[in-house]
Amino acid sequence: xxxxxxxxxxxxxxxGKAFFTSGHxxxxxxxxxxxxxxxxxxxxxxxxVLFPDPPVLNADCYMIAVKDDAIPAVALYLKKVKGIVVxxxxxxxxxxxxxxxxxKGVFYPVDTIKNNKPVSFTNVPVCIEGNTPVTRxxxxxxxxxxxxxxxxxxxxxxxxxxLAAVFSNNFTNHLHTSAFGILNENNxxxxxxxxxxxxxARNAVSPGPEASQTGPAIxxxxxxxxxxxxxxxxxxxxxxxxxxxxADITAHYAEVxxxx
Amino acid sequence: xxxxxxxxxxxxxxxGKAFFTSGHxxxxxxxxxxxxxxxxxxxxxxxxVLFPDPPVLNADCYMIAVKDDAIPAVALYLKKVKGIVVxxxxxxxxxxxxxxxxxKGVFYPVDTIKNNKPVSFTNVPVCIEGNTPVTRxxxxxxxxxxxxxxxxxxxxxxxxxxLAAVFSNNFTNHLHTSAFGILNENNxxxxxxxxxxxxxARNAVSPGPEASQTGPAIxxxxxxxxxxxxxxxxxxxxxxxxxxxxADITAHYAEVxxxx
Numbered sequence: 082x083x084x085x086x087x088x089x090x091x092x093x094x095x096x097g098k099a100f101f102t103s104g105h106x107x108x109x110x111x112x113x114x115x116x117x118x119x120x121x122x123x124x125x126x127x128x129x130v131l132f133p134d135p136p137v138l139n140a141d142c143y144m145i146a147v148k149d150d151a152i153p154a155v156a157l158y159l160k161k162v163k164g165i166v167v168x169x170x171x172x173x174x175x176x177x178x179x180x181x182x183x184x185k186g187v188f189y190p191v192d193t194i195k196n197n198k199p200v201s202f203t204n205v206p207v208c209i210e211g212n213t214p215v216t217r218x219x220x221x222x223x224x225x226x227x228x229x230x231x232x233x234x235x236x237x238x239x240x241x242x243x244l245a246a247v248f249s250n251n252f253t254n255h256l257h258t259s260a261f262g263i264l265n266e267n268n269x270x271x272x273x274x275x276x277x278x279x280x281x282a283r284n285a286v287s288p289g290p291e292a293s294q295t296g297p298a299i300x301x302x303x304x305x306x307x308x309x310x311x312x313x314x315x316x317x318x319x320x321x322x323x324x325x326x327x328a329d330i331t332a333h334y335a336e337v338x339x340x341x
Numbered sequence: 342x343x344x345x346x347x348x349x350x351x352x353x354x355x356x357g358k359a360f361f362t363s364g365h366x367x368x369x370x371x372x373x374x375x376x377x378x379x380x381x382x383x384x385x386x387x388x389x390v391l392f393p394d395p396p397v398l399n400a401d402c403y404m405i406a407v408k409d410d411a412i413p414a415v416a417l418y419l420k421k422v423k424g425i426v427v428x429x430x431x432x433x434x435x436x437x438x439x440x441x442x443x444x445k446g447v448f449y450p451v452d453t454i455k456n457n458k459p460v461s462f463t464n465v466p467v468c469i470e471g472n473t474p475v476t477r478x479x480x481x482x483x484x485x486x487x488x489x490x491x492x493x494x495x496x497x498x499x500x501x502x503x504l505a506a507v508f509s510n511n512f513t514n515h516l517h518t519s520a521f522g523i524l525n526e527n528n529x530x531x532x533x534x535x536x537x538x539x540x541x542a543r544n545a546v547s548p549g550p551e552a553s554q555t556g557p558a559i560x561x562x563x564x565x566x567x568x569x570x571x572x573x574x575x576x577x578x579x580x581x582x583x584x585x586x587x588a589d590i591t592a593h594y595a596e597v598x599x600x601x
Contacts, residue, residue, distance in 0.1 A: 149562075172557075172565050191533055193540050193555060195548075204536050232533065241527045244569050248520035249534045250541045251556030252586045253513035258550040258593065260508035267501045273451055273492065274509045275546045276464050280453050281510045282542030286535045288455075290518040295453065296511030297432070302409075305432050309504050318589055325585045326512045329578055333518065 082141040082223055085109045085164075086125070087132075087155055089117035091194045092169055093146035094124075099202045099227040101125045108140050133158055140164045142223065144188060145178075152177050165216055171243040174236035175210050186211035186220050189239060190228075193250055206230040208239055259319055291337070298330035342401040342483060345369045345424075346385070347392075347415055349377035351454045352429055353406035354384075359462045359487040361385045368400050393418055400424045402483065404448060405438075412437050425476055431503035434496035435470050446471035446480050449499060450488075453510055466490040468499055519579055551597070558590035 082105050086097045089112040101107055107127040112118040115131055122129035130136060136143070138161060145155045145168040152168050156178045159166055165184040168177065171191070178185045187210040190202065207224040209231060211217035217233065224231040234242065257278060261271045284293035297305035306327060313320040342365050346357045349372040361367055361384075370382040371390040382389035390396060396403070398421060405415045405428040412428050416438045419426055425444040428437065431451070438445045447470040450462065467484040469491060471477035477493060484491040494502065517538060521531045544553035557565035566587060573580040 245520040245523040248516045253516050254550050255590050256508045256513050257545040260505040263505040278542045282538045285517040290514050330515050
């Protein structure tokens with residue numbers, strides 16, 4: 082496919098590299114920062130275009146990989162193009178692209194994409210939405226050229242997935258921040274937890290999180306819970322999180338047991 | 342070293358295999374289930390001993406790898422042995438071993454140890470406590486024979502570490518259960534989140550969780566937060582967790598910003 086990438090951030094460059102590596106032509110890289118546009122365009126053997134200079138009109142697909150709130154403005158800028166226009170956001174509905182495009186969709190890679198990540202998308206699920214059967218098929222093909230895991234999700238389903246991703250990424254990450262804070266305050270090195278963090282994730286993938294749940298809350302170990310609360314007595318915020326998650330684990334497994 | 346393993350569960354067998362592989366002699370495996378004792382003893386070329394048959398008295402080290410609340414009873418059972426007696430628990434103080442041993446300590450591997458794990462302990466931090474300098478040195482040597490990461494922690498420090506581990510393991514794992522629940526309720530496959538779960542853990546290890554925090558809460562994206570709350574309006578438990586973690590992320594990064 083002939084592709085145009087709009088954006089030069091982590092998602093734009095990771096996607097650009099994945100498409101380039103799997104043999105697609107990146108016609109243009111479009112962005113606001115001359116420096117970033119030049120750099121990414123060079124890597125992808127693409128023409129650098131400084132926004133709002135006009136884009137080429139006849140590429141097969143235009144990938145908007147910018148911050149969520151900038152998507153409508155970029156859609157406006159692309160108004161005259163003929164190819165499929167997609168955005169790459171988990172939390173933004175297809176409708177954010179407006180009504181001007183006959184072929185539009187979403188190409189959402191379900192990962193936290195950082196610059197230090199490898200280019201390979203093989204294990205990254207890509208969720209596709211498209212406004213017509215042909216658009217969906219083309220986007221699924223494009224996704225299948227970089228990953229083994231393609232899914233067809235409409236905007237409502239993607240909103241649910243994005244909410245679940247907030248729990249599995251944003252919230253768990255913040256709990257690691259909290260755990261590191263507990264260690265830091267007590268002059269203990271945070272790398273004490275590295276292996277545990279990685280194992281926890283691997284076990285959540287297989288055999289799955291319910292089968293992997295351990296700890297004082299699930300075994301209703303009141304003595305340990307009491308000791309933990311005492312250790313947190315000077316930290317109201319962490320104590321609040323401790324209490325709400327402990328209560329939820331207890332309630333969840335009481336329900337699980339009732340069902341059995 | 343000549344070792345005796347008490348227990349036949351995940352920790353006992355993982356530790357036993359690690360010690361055996363690195364060249365130690367496992368003299369006895371002691372446990373309550375004849376079947377499990379025979380099986381593990383065979384793997385470790387050790388003598389199987391059915392509790393409460395008496396243990397050999399002159400091994401170098403006795404590893405108690407049983408459930409937390411069974412530790413005092415096992416300590417009583419080992420009363421007459423001459424070697425170092427250690428337990429392997431994160432949440433139990435050294436004092437739980439009682440006063441009968443002249444050489445006692447703790448050998449706590451900081452990981453969630455499951456049967457499906459590889460035997461290698463190379464990356465698993467092991468936290469050592471010992472009641473005398475010689476005991477500490479011997480236990481550190483024993484730890485160093487199976488892992489590159491050894492730490493000296495007293496019971497108070499280990500209690501803090503165990504609390505932090507509850508955040509990084511028990512609580513994050515439960516959030517994955519919550520996320521999978523959201524997907525299940527909406528007939529979406531849970532493997533949509535697998536890659537994200539693994540990446541989140543890797544990013545928490547490096548560059549670290551604060552540098553990796555993303556999502557609506559840290560960028561104070563009120564529209565997305567409102568949409569998420571609406572999606573959770575029929576699930577009070579998950580809504581409660583959503584609200585408390587969102588509030589905590591906001592409060593935490595407001596503090597971080599103030600300090601900068």
